[in-house]
Amino acid sequence: MTRVLLLVGTAKGAFVLESDPRRRDWSLRGPLCQAWPIRDLIVDPATGAILAASGSSWYGPAVWRSADLGATWTHSSVGLAYPEGSEPVKTVWSLAATPDGALLAGVEPAGLFRSDDGGTSWTHVEGLTSHPTRPTWQPGNGGLILHTIVPHSSDADRTWVGISSVGVFETRDGGASWEPRNEGVRAGFMPDPYPVTGQCVHKFAAGAGEPELLYQQNHCGVYRSADGGRHWTEITPGLPSEFGFPIVTHPRDPATAWVIPLNGAELGRYMPDARAAVWRTHDRGATWIRAGEGLPQEHAYLTVLREAMARDTLEPVGIAFGTSGGQLWHSLDGGVHWRQLAANLPPVWAVEAVVLDD
DSSP: OEEEEEEEEETTEEEEEEEOTTOOSOEEEEEEGGGOOEEEEEEOTTTOOEEEEEEETTTEEEEEEESSTTSSOEEEOTTOOOOTTSOOOOEEEEEEEOTTSOEEEEEETTEEEEESSTTSSOEEOHHHHTOTTGGGOOOBTTBSEEEEEEEOSSOTTOEEEEEETTEEEEESSTTSOOEEOOTTOOOTTSSSSSOSSOOOEEEEEEETTEEEEEEEEETTEEEEESSTTSSOEEOOTTSSOSOEEEEEEOSSOTTOEEEEEOSOTTTTSSOGGGOOOEEEESSTTSSOEEEOBTSOOSSOOOOOOTBSEEEOSSSSOOEEEEOTTSOEEEESSSSSBOEEEESSOSOEEEEEEEEEEO
């Protein structure tokens, strides 16, 4: 039996929506994780467990884990700490699984942790935090956060991370050393618009089947790299705005990606002209197609955050996104037509789509 899950992280816990491969009727469970705020969710491919990135103002950072698809949960913060005397870790922002079966967690203040026991305990990846540029790192609007982790599809020694407002870094030696990967990315708010670091990366993702192909949504434009981030080419033309948060790539077609432009950092951060739409490219960003059928086309002051859009692996691809107003939207046909699955959730911070074959 094939099941499709939408894992939704919100300001007041996690929710799980479940359907069959037709994806027309959905059940909803939640709030889970004792209503802790949830920034990201993944399924560990090694164990099938759901993992949720979190942090409590009372209890500190933690990664929640469910081995039964969200029916019961435990959480651990073992090792999620910097050395004594350092600024404490506030929350976990992002999670990812590596090709060698490890888990990675990005935290605030920006840093990376690794688990080799399924999330029971964590070890600080010191090579990133001790990078020579670290004293110059400045927070974005959401804080100094490591919000994106993209492991290489087959090489466990290679991983890319995104930090706001610092940029993209890559390791090729399992985290011992890191190099900035920001050439060609604008930082329009800086005196030097093309610094080595200081770019406000919002989200990036790898292209299917091409490990060196990356797509990035930045504070200042949308970009593509064909060489693992060493050089970036701007692909913003054709979009209504250079500003937005999420970007999602197709599971099989490296030329296809989706973004949700917002009207600008200083203009309210909602969908342009208050008309909701998801934009997609089928030619690596050379052209963009607007799709708003089924979405509100007036008075749509909607904001979608960086982790709050996801795609499944079915054919046609299903796309889902959540808003800061608690709406959850879904498309059965790769983002062409849309319908609302939920309207009154807490602010949605993360969405993940999972296809399970029992």
